[in-house]
Amino acid sequence: MAQTHKLERRARVLNGIPRDPVPGRSPAQRLLRNPWVWSTLVLALVSFVGLWDMYAMMHPDVEVPGGIIPGITNQSFILAAKYAWPTAAVWVALFVLLDRFRRQNVWMYLLVFLWGGAMSTWFSIYVNTWMGEKLGVSGADPSAGARSAVFSAPFVEEIAKTAIIFLLAILLRYRLVSTLQTVSMAGIAGIGFAFVENIVYYARAHNFATLTPEIVDPEAAMLELVMLRGVYTSFGHPLFTAMTGFGIAVALRHRSKIVRICAPLAGFALSCLGHMIFNGISSVVPGEQLRIYWFMALGLVLMVVIALVGQTITEGRRIRARLTDFVRSGWLEESDPFMYSRWRSRVAMITVAVFQPRRLPATLEVMRMMTELAYLRDSITRGLVDEAGYGRARGLLERIEQRRLIAVTSSAGERIIWPKLKLPRRVGVGQPVPVPVTAGSHLNQR
Known part of the structure; x- marks a missing residue:
């Protein structure tokens, strides 16, 4: 039992989940x-x-x-x-x-x-x-x-x-x-x-x-x-x-x-x-003959870029398919696979969270854990992980539910809250300067 608990705790750390998520821990303590x-x-x-x-x-x-x-x-x-x-x-x-x-x-x-x-x-x-x-x-x-x-x-x-x-x-x-x-x-x-x-x-x-x-x-x-x-x-x-x-x-x-x-x-x-x-x-090769080889190298770079673009599309589809498995089981909301498998949706949620700094850390954390959850599910279906993978999935789902209360999980219904700048009030020449009224000041008036 102790060995199993140790392995689960190590898996939580490697997956980016806090070892013991204490809500009162300060950012400095988490950093240390x-x-x-x-x-x-x-x-x-x-x-x-x-x-x-x-x-x-x-x-x-x-x-x-x-x-x-x-x-x-x-x-x-x-x-x-x-x-x-x-x-x-x-x-x-x-x-x-x-x-x-x-x-x-x-x-x-x-x-x-x-x-x-x-x-x-x-x-x-x-x-x-x-x-x-x-x-x-x-x-x-x-x-x-x-x-x-x-x-x-x-x-x-x-x-x-x-x-x-x-x-x-x-x-x-x-x-x-x-x-x-x-x-x-x-x-x-x-x-x-x-x-x-x-x-x-x-x-x-x-x-x-x-x-x-x-x-x-x-x-x-x-x-x-x-x-x-x-x-x-x-x-x-x-x-x-x-x-x-x-x-x-x-x-x-x-x-x-x-x-x-x-x-x-x-x-x-x-x-x-x-x-x-x-x-x-x-x-x-002499310098004047390097141009043809440079174009050949650019062709290879273009092939790598095309392969990475195709891989990006494949990764998005894989995330959507694996998160849908958790939607069918009732662990996630129906909009989660769509929101977390598209680059535009992620950018929209981050944009909303940037103007609400209190929600930004939770938003980024939920995004990371959603992706980790999708790939963990994919590894389970491929047979790449053992039964400990189910424990990690459960920990991820619990942490997602905790952070969902604060995080931006959908751009629908959200709006950008622009910061309000309060300019100091200017007092004109010859006008009396307003004196703040404090509690009990009326007792001194006659």
Whole structure:
């Protein structure tokens, strides 16, 4: 009995349900009890150490036989970060919008981005350098050779980026319920890696340009690389990592043990293959002949976008069908499957709740739990979960009923309540200033 209670309590935490929903708990207490907050803070500290170590590696001058290689200046790093963050912000926003039905909390997104931006780059810079030396690459930066970029860097970098996705899939197998989730999380990890990598490449280009007398405007020379990596080929790392996300999603939604093992490996192999082809073409093909390959890459990106759009439609239909099962049993209202399976209905409910801040947290929580309930029901029908799934479903239904009293569960009959701004009353010149009347003041009048 104790073991069963422990498993149910762990399942509630992994599904985003409070372990013991005490109504009097303050937001600060809930924040301090959130394990993802502490996990993110610990990873942020470790990430700072990794970023500082990489900075200490690239900033000082390096003595080599025959001379000194100048380090990257702080000015170059700051300017590189200025041009690198817009690309990361746009791609992160796109992947967050993609995860529309079962959106994770902000701590999960920050955790994945920190891992991709700091931990994976920290691991890759050492392993790529070591592999470059083993492959016989000579020069100031052994990891920059063509052989290292084609035969070692793709495997090292994809392992580093996707390690966090595999870990989350193991720990949160009940919370990562759809392809859109795993692809979005993998894409954010990839763009975090690309963000830090772009800073390094931009800073190197600017630092080299400042030390070259023939280059009049170092910033203009760096902007050519910014357009190439930050605009034209910015889809590279997110696209490669998303392949592994596809494989993990297939594994999480399939009963066969063979598929659960082979699907993530196949996705990882595709990501490494795409990364190898991309690096090989960039390293070998001359710049004037890259246009045809760029159009081919855009065609692949378009195919992935079409597949994600189709998956979005499929996910909406699955949610509606599984929530309808609970309507037939009398657990949910008839309008719930329609409202929580359509993107427009969700946006309408969130819009109403935004102007009623007291109802917004409950509205978002009910949306998350409705989606979790639908996918849990789908897993039960597929035979992916055991009898403990019924306990989790019961907990979700109980929590939905509690929060439904406050949440916006339908846009019908709701209206946007605009905030009322009370302007201070202006007193004209020569007019007496009104004196507030307090209780008992009439006793002092004669």
